[in-house]
Amino acid sequence: MRSHHRRAAQGVAALFILAAATALGQGSPVDEIAKYRAALQDGNPAELWEARGEDMWKQARGPKKASLERCDLGLGPGVVKGAYSELPKYFADADRVQDLETRLVWCMVTQQGYTEADAKKNPFGAGNDKKADMEALVAYVTSESRGIRMNVPQSHPKEQEAYRIGEKIFYYRGGPHDFGCATCHGDDGKRIRLQDLPNLTKVDGARKAYTTWPAYRVSQGELRSFQWRLNDCFRQQRFPELEFASDASIALTMFLARNANGAEFDAPAIKR
Amino acid sequence: MADPMKIRANVVGDTTEVKVLMSHEMETGQRKDAQGKTIPAWHIQTVNATWNGKTVLSAQWGPAVAKNPFLSFKFKGGAKGDKVQITWTDTRGDTRTDEATIG
Amino acid sequence: MHTRYLLSVMTAIVVTGCAGGAATPPSATDAGIAAKAEAMLKASFKARGQAGLDRLDQDETQRVCSALANKPPPREIAEKIERANLAMIKWPADGKLLGDWKNGEKIAQEGRGKQYSDDPAGPVGANCYACHQIAPQEVSYGTIGPSLYRFAKVRGYGPEIQKYAYGKVFNSDAYAACTTMPRFGHNGILTEQQMKDVVALLMDPESPVNK
Known part of the structure; x- marks a missing residue:
């Protein structure tokens, strides 16, 4: 009776909406998001961060009034081109595995005279009035690896250990929601709401995901780095806060970066 | 002073295409902060582009333009080596002018 | 033990x-x-x-x-x-498992709760739509979990299914070991009333889920 009519009306409404959507040339919601992303490719605001980062790299700064042009990112002092494609890696002078941000902190401390606390403070920007130097430097350095194949080393025992520890952290479930990275990123073809989730346990998913960070996040209005991505994932996992350039962040980055080996680096990118 | 713009200008045949990336908050004036207070508007109001001193584009922008706006336009004329200059002014009275050479 | x-x-x-x-x-x-x-x-x-x-x-x-x-x-x-x-599930003392499905829908839509960026006195939801299709009107749904559309229509409206639904929301590992689904009752995310409301969203014949 009434419910039958309502169901019939709903059926008609659904058909109408589908017809209208097809007439407008609209695909599924996920397809439309892909179209939106394609339209954003031109004029990526990340270039503004890249330009600022390049200036910062060359500028004499800190108590020692030195530039970062002698900073060794793994390919020799001052060599920026291709450096990100081989990070994280073991550095003999620090006797530990370091990712890009940790290495930048290292150079800021040893060459520019900043304290470690100063180098690490305010790592993530929040508007024009609260810019993060680190994000600009990351944008510049990563832009110099664009088009280069990921080639993260696994020869040093500490590199191998960092990978294995990173893998354990990836599967570590905790907090009130029992979440771990694998909860969202351990399966093929899944999405959270309408956001497709890369399967980071497989080479294909790891490659697609890792090679597109850092990225200008339109919703944030900021250039966001991989350190930021990890930090924000853990926040949403209901964990306490992941410390910037911490050991766990390096190990996890090692796990994901090495899984992406062989893929062409394609960042700074632009995302929703 | 606001961050510099990134300007690219290329001539193809008799048309020059200009692409500009501007660094600006573009606050609409409709958002509210965590305490419920309206965040005041702060956005670009006028954009002017010149080619060898002659105006080729003049625009009035409002709050609908996105943060860190990207502007792309074409004009008839232009040759390699010519100068293209972009100027914006905003609601606070700030202004920024940057120049690029047509490639 | x-x-x-x-x-x-x-x-x-x-x-x-x-x-x-x-x-x-x-x-x-x-x-x-x-x-x-x-x-x-x-x-x-x-x-x-x-x-x-x-x-x-x-x-x-x-x-x-x-x-x-x-x-x-x-x-x-x-x-x-x-x-x-x-063995660790706490069943409602009054024996009633069905709440208000309209509130259940709000809880299913609410993505806040328990993050360090959330106000501890603020809303806490289950964020069900992050992983599940539920009411057909909501097209922005995730696929980490199975579709719950027509939940009771397919399984039945009786007390056994009500109990299963409540138990699953309270502690999903009781039914599927190592599930990706959070243990909303066991870990104190949702209150008893909120869980009853979510059960109603799935089980109430008037809920859009079963229409």
């Missing part, structure tokens, strides 16, 4: 992982790496807002499921986890 069962189960996994071969330095074994990872994790986080470092302490279910690293648990391990979690 269920804890002893799970401890022996965990030992079994670890021993199997290190089977055979010459003496390996402790850090290189799977158990060694796991211990290092846990220590590194705890040293790399700081308390913030309502999220304290205690959130990194794992209970037995989390520990066993983490060690499995996404592989489905073998039958006897799964049964032990499910039995242990089922």
Whole structure:
């Protein structure tokens, strides 16, 4: 009776909406998001961060009034081109595995005279009035690896250990929601709401995901780095806060970066 | 002073295409902060582009333009080596002018 | 007791992982790496807002499921986890399992709650739509979990299904060991009334889910 009519009306409404959507040339919601992303490719605001980062790299700064042009990112002092494609890696002078941000902190401390606390403070920007130097430097350095194949080393025992520890952290479930990275990123073809989730346990998913960070996040209005991505994932996992350039962040980055080996680096990118 | 713009200008045949990336908050004036207070508007109001001193584009922008706006336009004329200059002014009275050479 | 069962189960996994071969330095074994990872994790986080470092302490279910690293648990391990979690479910004292489906929909839509960026006095939801299709009107749904559209229509409206729905929301591991679904009641995310409202969203004949 009434419910039958309502169901019939709903059926008609659904058909109408589908017809209208097809007439407008609209695909599924996920397809439309892909179209939106394609339209954003031109004029990526990340270039503004890249330009600022390049200036910062060359500028004499800190108590020692030195530039970062002698900073060794793994390919020799001052060599920026291709450096990100081989990070994280073991550095003999620090006797530990370091990712890009940790290495930048290292150079800021040893060459520019900043304290470690100063180098690490305010790592993530929040508007024009609260810019993060680190994000600009990351944008510049990563832009110099664009088009280069990921080639993260696994020869040093500490590199191998960092990978294995990173893998354990990836599967570590905790907090009130029992979440771990694998909860969202351990399966093929899944999405959270309408956001497709890369399967980071497989080479294909790891490659697609890792090679597109850092990225200008339109919703944030900021250039966001991989350190930021990890930090924000853990926040949403209901964990306490992941410390910037911490050991766990390096190990996890090692796990994901090495899984992406062989893929062409394609960042700074632009995302929703 | 606001961050510099990134300007690219290329001539193809008799048309020059200009692409500009501007660094600006573009606050609409409709958002509210965590305490419920309206965040005041702060956005670009006028954009002017010149080619060898002659105006080729003049625009009035409002709050609908996105943060860190990207502007792309074409004009008839232009040759390699010519100068293209972009100027914006905003609601606070700030202004920024940057120049690029047509490639 | 269920804890002893799970401890022996965990030992079994670890021993199997290190089977055979010459003496390996402790850090290189799977158990060694796991211990290092846990220590590194705890040293790399700081308390913030309502999220304290205690959130990194794992209970037995989390520990066993983490060690499995996404592989489905073998039958006897799964049964032990499910039995242990089922025993921990707290059923409503008044015996009523159905609340208000309209409120259930709000709870399903609400993505806030328990993050360090959330106001501890603010709304707490279950964020069901992050992973599930539920009411047909909502097209922005995730696919981490199965569709719940027509939940009761398909399974029936009786007390047994009501109990299953409530139990699943309270503690999903009681029915599917190492599930990706949070244990909303067991871990104190939702209140009893909120869980009843979510059950109503799935079970009420008037809910859009069953229309």
